[in-house]
Amino acid sequence: MTATLAPATSRRTSWAAFRALLLRDLTVLDKDLKEFVPNTLMQPAMLVFVFTYVFPRIGQAVGGSGNVGRFSTLLLGGLVAQSIAFQGLFRVALLLARELDVTNELEDRVLAPAPIWVIGMEKIVAGALQSLFAGLIVFPIAAFLPATPIYLRADWPTLAIVTVLCCYASAALGLTIGTRIEARLVPILVGFIALPLGFFGAIFYTWDALTPIGWLKAAVLVNPMVYMSEGFRASLSIGVVHMSLPVIYGALLTFSVVFTVLGIRGFKNRVLG
Amino acid sequence: MVISTAGLTKVYPADTRGGTGLTAVDGLDLAVQRGEIFGLLGPNGAGKTTTVGMLTTRIIPTAGSARVNGVDVVDDPALTKRSIGVVHQLNTLDRSLNAWENLYFHGLYYGMGAKASRQAADELLERFRLSHRARAEVRALSGGMARRLMVARAILHRPAVLFLDEPTASLDPQSRLALWEVLKEIRDEGQTILLTTHYMEEAEEFCDRVAIMDHGRILALDTPARLKRSVAAGDGSASTKAWLTKVLDRARTEDNGLAGRHPALDDPGVEAALIDLVALADRLGIDLDELRRGVTLETVFFSLTGRDLRE
Numbered sequence: 001m002t003a004t005l006a007p008a009t010s011r012r013t014s015w016a017a018f019r020a021l022l023l024r025d026l027t028v029l030d031k032d033l034k035e036f037v038p039n040t041l042m043q044p045a046m047l048v049f050v051f052t053y054v055f056p057r058i059g060q061a062v063g064g065s066g067n068v069g070r071f072s073t074l075l076l077g078g079l080v081a082q083s084i085a086f087q088g089l090f091r092v093a094l095l096l097a098r099e100l101d102v103t104n105e106l107e108d109r110v111l112a113p114a115p116i117w118v119i120g121m122e123k124i125v126a127g128a129l130q131s132l133f134a135g136l137i138v139f140p141i142a143a144f145l146p147a148t149p150i151y152l153r154a155d156w157p158t159l160a161i162v163t164v165l166c167c168y169a170s171a172a173l174g175l176t177i178g179t180r181i182e183a184r185l186v187p188i189l190v191g192f193i194a195l196p197l198g199f200f201g202a203i204f205y206t207w208d209a210l211t212p213i214g215w216l217k218a219a220v221l222v223n224p225m226v227y228m229s230e231g232f233r234a235s236l237s238i239g240v241v242h243m244s245l246p247v248i249y250g251a252l253l254t255f256s257v258v259f260t261v262l263g264i265r266g267f268k269n270r271v272l273g
Numbered sequence: 274m275v276i277s278t279a280g281l282t283k284v285y286p287a288d289t290r291g292g293t294g295l296t297a298v299d300g301l302d303l304a305v306q307r308g309e310i311f312g313l314l315g316p317n318g319a320g321k322t323t324t325v326g327m328l329t330t331r332i333i334p335t336a337g338s339a340r341v342n343g344v345d346v347v348d349d350p351a352l353t354k355r356s357i358g359v360v361h362q363l364n365t366l367d368r369s370l371n372a373w374e375n376l377y378f379h380g381l382y383y384g385m386g387a388k389a390s391r392q393a394a395d396e397l398l399e400r401f402r403l404s405h406r407a408r409a410e411v412r413a414l415s416g417g418m419a420r421r422l423m424v425a426r427a428i429l430h431r432p433a434v435l436f437l438d439e440p441t442a443s444l445d446p447q448s449r450l451a452l453w454e455v456l457k458e459i460r461d462e463g464q465t466i467l468l469t470t471h472y473m474e475e476a477e478e479f480c481d482r483v484a485i486m487d488h489g490r491i492l493a494l495d496t497p498a499r500l501k502r503s504v505a506a507g508d509g510s511a512s513t514k515a516w517l518t519k520v521l522d523r524a525r526t527e528d529n530g531l532a533g534r535h536p537a538l539d540d541p542g543v544e545a546a547l548i549d550l551v552a553l554a555d556r557l558g559i560d561l562d563e564l565r566r567g568v569t570l571e572t573v574f575f576s577l578t579g580r581d582l583r584e
Contacts, residue, residue: 010351013384020381027378028369107365108375108426111329112382113355273283273323273332 014114018122021109025126029133040087040134044079044141051075051204052146072146074240077232078203083138084163085170085201085228086194088131092123092174094186100270101183110271120175120267124260127171128164135163151238158245162231165252169224172256175263179270201225206233208241227251275434275465276305276328280337283323283489297323299489300337305434305467310460312480313469314570320489321469322362325438328467329359342433355383358427362439364419366411366426373398373407376426383430390429397425401455417448421455428459435459437468441475453479473570485574492577500573 029036052072054060099106110119143150177193200220202210207230210217220226227248234242242248281301287294298320305311313321326332328341330350339346342356367375373394380390398404401421406414414422420440427435440456441449456479460466470476476483477497484494493500524531524538537543 010349013355014351016384017382020378020384023381024367024370024378027374031369103368104361104363104365105367105369107359107361108367108379109382110331111354111357111359113351113384115351118351271331273326 014118017112017114018118021112021119021122022126022129024109025122026129029130036130036134037137040083040137041141044083044138045145047075047079048072048142048145052148056148070151070239072148072150073152073237074206074233075146075204076142076150076152077234077236077240078201078229079142080135080138080236081166081225081228081232082198082201082203084131084135084166085173085197085225087134088127088167088170089174089177089193089197090189091130092127092171093178093181093189096123096175096178097181097183097186100179106271116268116271117264120264121260123175123267124168124171124263127174128167131167131170132163135167152236153238155235158235159232161249162228162235162252165249165256166228166231169252169256169259170228172259172263173224176259176266179263179266197223197225202229206230206241207243224252224255227255274304274340275307275309276303276311276339276341276467278303278328278337278339281324281327281334281339282336283320283327283332284335296489298327298334301489301491303484303491305465307433307465308463310466310468310479310481312476312483313467313486314471314473314476314483314574315469315486316471319486321486322438323489324486325359325436325467325469329357329436330354355430356433358430358432358435360420360423360427360435360437360440362442364411364416364423366414366419366422368411371408371410372403372414372422375411375422376429379426379429385430393429397429400458401425402451415448416444417451420444420448420452424452424455424459428464433465435464435466437466439469439471441470441472473574477570483570485570485577487574487578493573497570500570503573 052075096106110116112119143152177189181189200216200223202220202225207217207220207226210220227243230243231248231252233240234245234248278301281298281303282296283298285295285297301320301324303311303324313319313324315321323332327334328339328346330346330353334347341353344353344356346353367378370378376394376397377390380393381387385393395404398407401424403418403422403425406418411419411422424437424440437456441452444452453475456466460479468476468480480497482495483497483500484491485500486492493503495503521538521544524535532538
């Protein structure tokens with residue numbers, strides 16, 4: 001029983017551990033699908049139904065000028081961005097807060113033969129893949145469910161870059177928050193994180209539309225959600241004003257780097273004494 | 274040496290544990306040989322778990338150094354992790370996976386192929402009498418089963434050292450016996466084990482050598498038999514002589530009708546013969562427990578600290 005593993009380079013061992021941890025997380029996602037899918041679809045489906053079907057039918061003004069088609073078009077980008085961001089953020093943060101704080105079950109994975117930062121990175125990558133999956137299942141709802149015409153033109157390269165950056169940044173934000181919050185405080189995540197991210201995240205309006213309220217237009221720039229919504233609009237919608245692509249890419253890249261550094265640091269602090 | 278430490282120290286800063294800084298482990302020097310069962314015995318708060326934490330890369334030492342299987346635990350924690358298996362005092366099984374998957378994925382984490390992992394998971398479940406619960410959710414396992422599964426998981430990747438931190442804590446007597454059965458099997462296969470416990474019976478029965486710890490320091494380190502001998506009155510022959518004198522004196526002098534009925538009482542050579550016998554037993558390393566009934570590691574701890582082990 002004392003035989004040790006065959007000699008292998010540390011890098012190869014770490015990579016094997018990384019892949020195995022990822023496989024574990026995706027296996028667990030597969031088990032959770034029956035909760036994950038409805039949970040992902042519920043909010044976008046409700047929003048699409050109320051905003052693009054109910055409101056026009058009852059004459060409720062929506063989208064400012066009353067141009068419902070234009071509103072559905074801008075809402076599409078916002079909803080895809082929001083689904084990606086919330087799934088990445090919350091699945092990583094909530095599971096982590098529980099596993100670190102309550103059940104200690106992260107122990108065995110922390111002992112996997114890889115540096116701690118690799119194990120933290122795996123959490124981000126797993127979260128990013130899950131949010132990508134969320135984006136993929138929400139897209140048809142946001143694109144085909146609205147009862148009004150929707151003006152789409154996918155700019156594939158832009159869409160690919162924006163998607164990768166959004167998935168990654170939101171999962172890294174999940175690691176940042178999940179390693180800093182006690183499990184008993186998780187309920188406040190909705191009030192203090194999800195609501196401001198969403199309502200000030202340019203999901204239901206374009207950033208440019210905030211021009212009449214200058215201070216708000218400036219303040220929301222700290223919200224990563226803004227760049228995600230604008231990014232999806234830039235890559236999907238026709239005839240909607242959006243931020244310039246270099247600004248979107250630059251901001252999402254910066255958030256990704258900052259959240260990775262903070263997330264890995266938080267992870268190390270939590271698992272090492 | 275599979276484990277060697279030099280001046281290993283952990284001081285928790287004042288802000289994380291409140292009050293002044295807490296020295297959990299204080300200049301620990303340890304040397305554990307391959308194949309050895311080494312016990313850290315001490316009350317709660319003695320620094321046992323912190324020591325295990327440092328040796329398993331989870332706690333970063335404040336000072337000193339530690340090597341496990343030839344690897345410096347601070348310089349290369351990832352490589353260290355390849356040579357260790359850890360069983361925690363808390364249930365750390367993966368709740369999102371079933372019993373079998375806990376083993377299977379563990380094998381994958383350590384770079385074992387899917388086939389090898391599957392095989393190892395099947396074999397270990399069988400061996401640890403858990404096959405009938407292979408697909409059970411972790412939550413549905415009893416405390417004893419969960420602990421056995423954790424041991425199975427910890428040895429699945431064939432670690433050079435197995436760390437058992439209070440392995441039987443909070444188990445009922447029956448589960449405790451079942452766990453010791455599997456641990457003895459593992460021991461008999463030559464697995465090196467470092468065990469922490471505050472049950473002196475466990476340390477006494479299971480360990481080749483025991484370090485008695487208190488306040489982060491080692492107070493005594495030896496085989497259980499020698500530790501016990503160290504607190505028995507003097508060396509073996511002297512204490513036996515005292516005991517014999519007491520028996521013979523009382524039997525000969527008191528009016529209890531024993532005189533003339535026991536040949537030993539009339540034999541002037543009986544003392545010398547018995548003392549010689551005890552000295553012989555000592556030299557052969559034969560335990561003199563029978564003659565020193567009542568001396569346990571608990572007595573040793575008490576004589577070293579003036580406190581009870583379970584305080």
